[in-house]
Amino acid sequence: MYDYYSTGVFRARDYFTHARSGTPSHGFGGHVGGPVYLPKLYDGRDKTFWFTSYETTFAPQAVSNLTPSVPLTAWKRGDFSGERTVIRDPFADGTPFAGNLIPSSRINSVSRVYIPLWPDPNFGEPGVFANQNYREQKLRPFDKPHNVQVRVDHRISTQNTVFGRYLHQRQQNYDFESGLPGVFGLRQQLRVVKHALVSDTHIFSPTLINEFRFGVSYNTNPRWAKDVKGPEFLARTGLQNTSRDGKIPDSFVVPIVSFAQGPGIQTIEVTQQRFFNEDLTLQWQDTVSKIYGKHSLRLGFEVNQRQFNDQNQPTNLYGSFQFTNRYTGFNFADFVLGVPTSMSRGAFALKREDRSIAYDWFIHDQYKVTPRLTLNLGLRYELHPSWTTSGNRISAFDKTSGRIVVPDSALPLVSDLFPTDLVAVVGHSKTAFNERLFNTDKNNLAPRIGFAWRPFGAKTFVVRAAYGIFFEVIPRQQSLFGTPFIVNEPGHTNPTDLRDPLFVQWPLAFPRITRGAGVSIPSSWEIGFRTPYAQNWNFTLEKEIADMKVRASYVGTGGRQMPHPFNINQPAPGPGFYVDKPRPFPALSGITEQRNGASHTYHALNFEVERRFARGLLFETSFTFAKDLGDEDVTPENTFDRSRERAHTIVTPFRRWVGFMVYELPFGPGKPWLNRNSGLAKRLAGGWEISASATLQDGQMETPLWQMPDIHGIAFTSTRTPPNVAYRPDCVANPNLPDDRRSITAWYDVSAFRLPATPGVFGSCGRSVIEGPGVRVLHAGVFKRISFTERFSARLGLQAVNAFNHPNWGNLGGGALRLDNTSARARITDAGGATSGSAGDAPGARGLRLDLRIEF
Numbered sequence: 001m002y003d004y005y006s007t008g009v010f011r012a013r014d015y016f017t018h019a020r021s022g023t024p025s026h027g028f029g030g031h032v033g034g035p036v037y038l039p040k041l042y043d044g045r046d047k048t049f050w051f052t053s054y055e056t057t058f059a060p061q062a063v064s065n066l067t068p069s070v071p072l073t074a075w076k077r078g079d080f081s082g083e084r085t086v087i088r089d090p091f092a093d094g095t096p097f098a099g100n101l102i103p104s105s106r107i108n109s110v111s112r113v114y115i116p117l118w119p120d121p122n123f124g125e126p127g128v129f130a131n132q133n134y135r136e137q138k139l140r141p142f143d144k145p146h147n148v149q150v151r152v153d154h155r156i157s158t159q160n161t162v163f164g165r166y167l168h169q170r171q172q173n174y175d176f177e178s179g180l181p182g183v184f185g186l187r188q189q190l191r192v193v194k195h196a197l198v199s200d201t202h203i204f205s206p207t208l209i210n211e212f213r214f215g216v217s218y219n220t221n222p223r224w225a226k227d228v229k230g231p232e233f234l235a236r237t238g239l240q241n242t243s244r245d246g247k248i249p250d251s252f253v254v255p256i257v258s259f260a261q262g263p264g265i266q267t268i269e270v271t272q273q274r275f276f277n278e279d280l281t282l283q284w285q286d287t288v289s290k291i292y293g294k295h296s297l298r299l300g301f302e303v304n305q306r307q308f309n310d311q312n313q314p315t316n317l318y319g320s321f322q323f324t325n326r327y328t329g330f331n332f333a334d335f336v337l338g339v340p341t342s343m344s345r346g347a348f349a350l351k352r353e354d355r356s357i358a359y360d361w362f363i364h365d366q367y368k369v370t371p372r373l374t375l376n377l378g379l380r381y382e383l384h385p386s387w388t389t390s391g392n393r394i395s396a397f398d399k400t401s402g403r404i405v406v407p408d409s410a411l412p413l414v415s416d417l418f419p420t421d422l423v424a425v426v427g428h429s430k431t432a433f434n435e436r437l438f439n440t441d442k443n444n445l446a447p448r449i450g451f452a453w454r455p456f457g458a459k460t461f462v463v464r465a466a467y468g469i470f471f472e473v474i475p476r477q478q479s480l481f482g483t484p485f486i487v488n489e490p491g492h493t494n495p496t497d498l499r500d501p502l503f504v505q506w507p508l509a510f511p512r513i514t515r516g517a518g519v520s521i522p523s524s525w526e527i528g529f530r531t532p533y534a535q536n537w538n539f540t541l542e543k544e545i546a547d548m549k550v551r552a553s554y555v556g557t558g559g560r561q562m563p564h565p566f567n568i569n570q571p572a573p574g575p576g577f578y579v580d581k582p583r584p585f586p587a588l589s590g591i592t593e594q595r596n597g598a599s600h601t602y603h604a605l606n607f608e609v610e611r612r613f614a615r616g617l618l619f620e621t622s623f624t625f626a627k628d629l630g631d632e633d634v635t636p637e638n639t640f641d642r643s644r645e646r647a648h649t650i651v652t653p654f655r656r657w658v659g660f661m662v663y664e665l666p667f668g669p670g671k672p673w674l675n676r677n678s679g680l681a682k683r684l685a686g687g688w689e690i691s692a693s694a695t696l697q698d699g700q701m702e703t704p705l706w707q708m709p710d711i712h713g714i715a716f717t718s719t720r721t722p723p724n725v726a727y728r729p730d731c732v733a734n735p736n737l738p739d740d741r742r743s744i745t746a747w748y749d750v751s752a753f754r755l756p757a758t759p760g761v762f763g764s765c766g767r768s769v770i771e772g773p774g775v776r777v778l779h780a781g782v783f784k785r786i787s788f789t790e791r792f793s794a795r796l797g798l799q800a801v802n803a804f805n806h807p808n809w810g811n812l813g814g815g816a817l818r819l820d821n822t823s824a825r826a827r828i829t830d831a832g833g834a835t836s837g838s839a840g841d842a843p844g845a846r847g848l849r850l851d852l853r854i855e856f
Contacts (some may be wrong), residue, residue, distance in 0.1 A: 001030040002853040010848035012805045015831040017065050019137045025059035027849075029147075036152075047155040055147040062142040067132040068179050068266035069823060070118040074127065075332050078102030082127050083330065090327035090339065090498060108338030110506040113237045114257055117183045117268055129263050131815075131824045138181050146170040159203045167195040177225050177270045184254070185227025187271045194218040207291040219279040224252040225270040234318055238507045242318050242345065244487060245417055249348040251313055255509070256320035260341075260707045260724065262331035264815040264824035269315055276311035276351055296366040301359070308354040314346025319509050324707075324724060326496065338506030341724055344491035345510065352481045353390040358473075359383045364448075372457065376466070378448035384531065386438040387477040393485045396437045396478040396524040399568055399593065401426075402585050404484055404522065407435050418484040419519055422587055425484050432527060437478040441531040444471045460544035467537045476529065476563075476594075479522035488520045490589040490716055493723040502719055523565070523592040530596050532562045547614040557602040562632040564598035567591065567639040573712040574760035577720045581713055589716045598642075600630020600649060616666060616689075621659035628652040637727055637762055638714070647767035653698040653774070660693035687785035695841045697775040699834055701768035702812050704729060704753060706819040711759045728763040729753040729819060736771050744809060744828035747773070753819055770817070773809035773834050777802050777843040783851070797851035801844070808833040808843035 004027035008020040033051030036044035074080070080087045080100040087102065088094045107115075121133040146169070153163040171191045177184035197215040204210065230251040234242060239255060242248070251273055258267040287300035321340040323331045334341070364378040388394070392410040397403075406414065408427035418425065428435055450466030482488065492510060495503050502511045540553040569591040571581035585591065604626035611619050628649040636642045667674045668686020706729045709722040717723045735752035742748075748770050756763045781799035788794070802808070810830030815821045833843030 002851065003028050005850040005852075006847060010850075012802075012846040014065050014137070014845055015807055016067050016132060016829070017135045017137050019065075023059050023061045023063065023139075025057060025142075027055075027057045029053065029055035033151075044154070049153045051149075051151045053147075053149045056145060058144055059142045061139045062174070063137050064140055064176055066134065066136045066138055066176060066179060066181055067829065068118075068134050069129075069131050069264055070121055070134045071115075071263075071265055071332050072127065072129055073120045075336070076115045076118075078104060078107055078333075078336050080330060080333055085325075085330050087328050087330055087333045090337070102333065102336055107336055108506050110237045110239055111336055111338050114268060114335075117178075117180065118266065119181060129823055131264060131827050132829055134181075136181055138176065140176065140186060141172075141174050143172045143174055145172075160200070162198065162200045164198045165196070167193070169193040173223075177228070178268055179266060184225055184270050187223060188226035189221070189223035189271070191221040192219070209289045211285075211287050211289075213283075213285040215281075215283045215285075217279075217281040217283070220277055222274055222277050223271050224273045224275060226252065228252045228254060228270055230254060230318060239319070239509045240507050241512055242509045244345070244347070244489065249317065251317050251348075253313065253315055253317050255318040256316055257335070258320070258322045259324070259331045259335070260322055260818070261324035261326075261820045262822055264818070264821040265332060272315045273313040273317075274311070276309060278307075278309040280307040280309075281305070294368040296368075297364070298366075299361075299363040301361045303360075304358045306354075306356045306358075309352070310354075311349055311351045313349050316344050316346045317348065319343055319345045321509075322724070326494075326724075340494055340504065340506075342491055342493050343504065343510060345489060347486045347488050350481060350486065351390075352393070354387050354480060355389070356387040356475055356477075357385065358475065372454040374452045376448070376450040376452075378468075380446040380448070382444040382446065382471050382531075383440070383442065384444070384471075384473075384475040385440045386436050386475050387480065388436065389480045391485075392435075393481050394437050394478050395482060395484060395522040396433060397521050397591055397593070398426075398431050398433070399524075399584075399591070401431065402588075403431075405431050405433050405437060406484070407437070409435075410485070414484045415487050417487045420484075422519060423521070423585075438476070438525060439528055441529075444531050444533075445469075446471055446533070462540075462542040464540040464542065465538065467535070469533055469535055471531050471533045476525060476531075478525055483520055483522045490520050490718075491723070493717040493719055493721050495719045495721040497721070500719065500721075519589075521569075521588055521591045523594065525563075525594045526596075529563075529594065530561050532559065532596070534559050547611050549608075549610045549612075551606070551608040551610070553604075553606040553608075555602075555604045555606060557600075559598075559600040559630060559632055561596040562598040562600070562630075563594045563596065564631065564642060565592045565635050565639075566595050568593050570639045570714050572640075572760075573638055573714050573762070576713045576759075577722070578710070578713045578715060578717050579720060598630070598632040598634070600628060600632050602626065602628040602649075602652065613662075616664035616671075617661070618663075619659065619661035621657070623655070623657045625655055626652055627654065634767070638712075641762075644762065645767060647703075647769075648701045650700050650702065650768060653700065656695070656697040658693070658695050660691070662689060662691045664689045683786060687787070689783050689785075690781065691783070692778065692780045694778040695775050695835075695843070697835070697841075699772035699774040700811055702770040702772050702817055703767045704735065704748075704765060704770060704817050704819055706753070706755055706763075708755060708820065711756070712762070713759065726818070727756065728765040728767070730756055730763045731765040731769065735769060745826075747809075747812065747816070747826050747828055750819060750826050770812065772812050773828065775808055775834055775841055775843050776806050777808055777833070777841055778804055778806075792856045793854075795851070795853040795855070797853075799849045799851060800846060801849070802846045805846035806843075807831055810834060 007024040011020050013020055031053040036048040036050055087097045087100045089097055119134055123135045124130045124133045148168045151165045155161045173189040174186045177187055195217050199213045201211045230253050231248050233254050253273055254270055256269045259265045282305040284303045290297045321343045323335040324341040325331050326341045327334050327339045360382045362380040367375040369375055391413050392407045395406050398405045403424045403426050405428055408429050411427050414425050446469040448468035453463045501513055535558040538555045542551045567590050569583050569585050571583050604624055606624050608622040630649055631645040634645045636645050665688040666672045669675055674685040705726040707724050707726045710725045715723050715725045732754050733752040735748045737749050779801050780803040781797055783795055783797040785795045809828040810832045811834050815824035816827050819825050835841045
């Protein structure tokens with residue numbers, strides 16, 4: 001049994017809120033097991049054993065650190081007199097507003113509903129906008145987890161044993177919607193994970209063993225903004241024409257309001273509604289092991305059946321509206337007048353039930369060639385057909401005929417709102433597609449080879465090397481439950497000409513007239529798409545020196561045949577408007593086809609030193625120097641020039657060092673010092689140990705963007721007003737500042753970039769040119785073990801996370817990398833650390849924890 005206790009007094013102050021985080025909390029758990037013995041009913045002390053564990057954390061309340069960037073109080077009244085930017089009236093031919101004041105009568109009725117949602121600033125100068133100008137620690141319900149595990153082992157006979165295991169995890173996840181103090185209440189989210197496994201091992205002979213396993217994995221993670229009544233909020237705003245068919249679906253979302261090209265004001269957006277969400281996997285495995293002379297053979301199969309049930313409503317169900325400086329010269333002034341720059345809306349999502357099944361076979365031989373040389377040879381074959389879904393609602397775009405393809409059986413399910421006069425919908429039998437609209441790759445043979453060699457008869461020196469191919473596990477599929485079964489419209493760019501019939505001002509949410517391209521096209525996978533795979537290789541030298549194992553390794557990975565998106569309907573970059581340029585399908589918007597061809601290559605040198613526990617000391621340390629270049633998972637700015645996208649992968653640091661140690665202090669019985677004491681002195685002197693772990697890591701490589709009107713004429717729009725798009729800028733200097741010039745308000749040099757100005761000539765900046773914050777963290781602990789009897793003891797401990805309270809900044813957020821975001825660019829807004837998701841690094845503010853473990 002154990003209890004880990006922490007309290008706010010034990011924690012350092014948050015860097016941005018200047019307050020200690022959290023209330024007292026307990027991490028409680030216990031593990032117990034033994035033989036199954038029921039007097040007079042069952043005596044299984046020699047063949048049936050059980051084990052169970054329970055873990056939880058509980059506290060009276062939790063704390064959220066809220067640090068949004070909110071508009072100035074004066075701006076909410078239409079008062080921009082404190083700004084240098086001249087606020088112009090777009091409805092009066094750009095005439096400046098007198099005194100930079102927008103009259104109260106001109107404040108849009110919809111904007112009046114949104115304005116109170118932002119609190120007034122409470123940090124910094126009241127009349128000067130700054131990033132994170134509202135800071136508050138706000139109490140909320142604690143996210144209490146429950147983790148239960150039960151295992152039973154049973155020996156049927158000397159040749160046959162079975163075991164079963166069940167795991168149940170339950171985790172609540174509360175937080176304030178929109179990152180604002182209680183405006184929309186708390187997010188409701190409860191994740192439940194269940195795993196069950198049964199295994200049977202049968203020994204047919206000393207050289208022949210069979211193991212069969214069956215497992216079930218279930219996961220559900222519903223979430224919604226429980227205090228938000230979408231239709232009521234929509235009615236309060238008075239927004240009109242928010243849905244394509246005039247119906248207002250009942251949902252827990254609100255119309256989204258966001259800002260660009262100016263102050264980075266907090267977006268108004270609530271959690272994506274996901275009432276219906278279930279993920280179920282059934283797995284069958286069987287492995288036969290046979291020893292034959294110098295060969296240890298293993299062969300088997302694995303079948304995975306996956307079921308995914310979901311109803312995931314788009315967050316822009318009632319519309320998403322972005323405001324820039326297009327009309328008045330200032331983004332919040334555009335908002336006050338209710339003139340968005342761009343807008344989009346999603347369609348109500350139906351319940352979907354997806355299914356897939358995958359088959360895998362393998363054979364492996366460990367061949368002892370000589371006492372000093374062992375070969376490992378293996379071959380795996382994988383057959384992973386694409387997913388299916390309820391109603392066979394699968395769709396793809398046939399670029400040969402310019403039509404949308406669906407399975408013949410799904411034709412009656414096409415939405416009545418889909419404009420078939422714009423693009424025809426046909427059954428698969430009239431095209432080259434099969435019923436699943438996806439050809440299963442049947443060539444997935446994955447060989448593996450490796451060796452371990454002790455050269456020259458050495459007992460403490462080993463050379464290892466290996467090579468293998470590993471195919472992607474999750475099968476791909478064409479669009480499921482999308483167009484034409486659900487009508488998803490392309491976004492709308494508000495024209496600069498206020499007389500244009502497509503111009504929108506709130507309370508009108510979207511144009512009332514039909515636009516040139518009224519529907520999006522499903523993303524498709526090219527016919528003959530191959531399963532992506534990785535080539536892995538390594539070479540390692542290991543040497544034992546004294547009580548230490550020293551290891552040097554070269555590790556490489558090459559991702560091959562990886563997907564990349566190609567917009568087959570993109571016009572050529574250059575002068576001219578998008579709507580005037582020739583395209584293969586002029587009546588349609590962008591059409592994405594996923595193709596093979598993207599790749600990445602990872603090279604790393606690893607150096608490790610490990611000391612086994614000897615003379616009270618255990619430690620391990622490793623250093624990695626790595627480089628990972630690739631263009632996978634990237635949508636190119638120009639679909640015809642993918643070579644511009646090859647760069648260092650964001651999440652791979654160039655250098656990383658980690659180390660940990662445990663040292664038993666040399667006092668007490670069996671130790672060099674104070675070993676002759678007795679009684680209380682003996683108990684106090686012995687049983688002490690200290691531990692420490694540390695991480696040093698370079699930061700992630702990030703990409704700057706500049707949202708600007710599309711000068712290249714390649715981004716979809718139905719008007720001659722260029723839409724706002726985020727492009728990479730020109731690099732005119734190295735944006736990475738020296739360490740002594742970096743700060744949380746200026747992490748990189750914004751003057752190192754220039755706005756591209758020549759149509760058809762894209763920015764000279766590549767991806768991953770800005771190095772983000774790294775990690776510097778040390779954890780430490782001191783422990784005392786007290787033995788009461790041989791079978792009963794306790795351990796007390798005090799652990800410090802980030803013991804020196806070194807500030808570790810979070811990654812540069814989206815706003816910090818947006819050069820048009822004048823208030824947030826180059827700014828650090830989080831002290832959670834670049835790898836806050838890694839429990840081992842955990843580089844937040846220092847926290848202390850008291851531990852008590854009782855073992856019996």
